Amino acid sequence: MGGATGAIEPEREVLGMLSAWAAEASAGDLDALMAHYVPDIVSYDAIYALQFRGTEAYRAHWQGCLSACESMRFEIHDPRVAVSGDVAFAHYLAFCGGTGHDGSEHTGWMRATAGCRKIDGRWMIVHEHFSAPFDPISGKALFDLQP
Numbered sequence: 001m002g003g004a005t006g007a008i009e010p011e012r013e014v015l016g017m018l019s020a021w022a023a024e025a026s027a028g029d030l031d032a033l034m035a036h037y038v039p040d041i042v043s044y045d046a047i048y049a050l051q052f053r054g055t056e057a058y059r060a061h062w063q064g065c066l067s068a069c070e071s072m073r074f075e076i077h078d079p080r081v082a083v084s085g086d087v088a089f090a091h092y093l094a095f096c097g098g099t100g101h102d103g104s105e106h107t108g109w110m111r112a113t114a115g116c117r118k119i120d121g122r123w124m125i126v127h128e129h130f131s132a133p134f135d136p137i138s139g140k141a142l143f144d145l146q147p
Contacts, residue, residue, distance in 0.1 A: 004095060004128065010083040011081040011083055011088075012062065012081075013092075014081045014083065014088045014090055014116055014121055014123050015037065015079055015081060017036060017116070017123045017125075018076055018079065018092070019030075019076065020036070020076065020144065021033065021074075021125070022038045022074040022076050023074075024036075024073055025074040025096075025122070026071075026073055026074045026075075027070050027072075028066045028071070030059070030062055030066060030091055030124075031060075031061060033062060034055055034058070034059050034075050034147075036124060037058060037124065037125050037126075037128075038055075038119070038123050038124045038125070038126050039054065039055050040053070040054055040126075041053075041055055041058055041125065041126060041127070041128065042127050042133070043061075043127070043128040043129070044050075044128070044129040045058075045061060045125070045128070045130050046110055046130040046131050047065075047120055047131050048064070049061070050109050061109075065098075068098070068100070068103070069097075069098030069099060069100060069101075069106075070083060070098070070099045070100060070101050071098055071099045071110040072096075072097075072098045073095070073096060073097055073099075073103070073107055074094060074095075074096045074099060074111075075094065075095040075096070076092045076093075076094060077091035077092060077093040077094070077095060077147065078087075078092055078093050079091070080092065080138050083101070084117040085118075086115070086117055086119075087115075087117055087118075088114075088115075088117075088118075088123065089113070089115055090113070090114045090116065091111070091113045092112050093110070093111060093112070094109070094110045094111070094112045094130065095107065095108070095109055095110075096108070096110060097141025097143075107143075108132070108141075108144060108145075109132075109143060109144075109145055109146065109147060110129070110130050110131065110132050110143070111117075111130070111131050111132050112129065113127075113128070113129040113130050114127070115127035115128075115130075126140065133145060
């Protein structure tokens with residue numbers, strides 16, 4: 001992850017949590033990944049549904065994503081974090097996707113935002129939003145854009 005130099009402690013904690021999240025997603029560790037979300041998470045993921053409410057729905061979504069790929073890849077680039085008390089807001093570019101069971105790679109750049117709260121001394125994701133720019137004429141997502 002780049003862009004975290006000079007961060008004060010709460011920002012570092014949030015960046016550390018997001019870094020762990022990305023590593024666990026890349027490793028396909030569903031239980032560890034889901035431990036970062038509050039039970040009533042609201043997520044606007046970029047694929048399959050308009051929104052996911054609650055860890056049960058989001059876990060099923062993640063399970064589908066992980067089982068569709070031989071391997072996953074999540075990298076956080078240029079993260080920015082703002083913290084006020086027990087609330088944090090982070091945004092970053094995500095290079096993500098996976099290698100299918102046929103060996104074909106489906107990766108690309110996306111935009112990501114995470115809303116977090118510190119609960120019982122631990123930063124948790126309460127809202128997550130992934131999106132991809134799209135071509136309004138064709139309606140196709142533009143995953144091949146470069147930062």
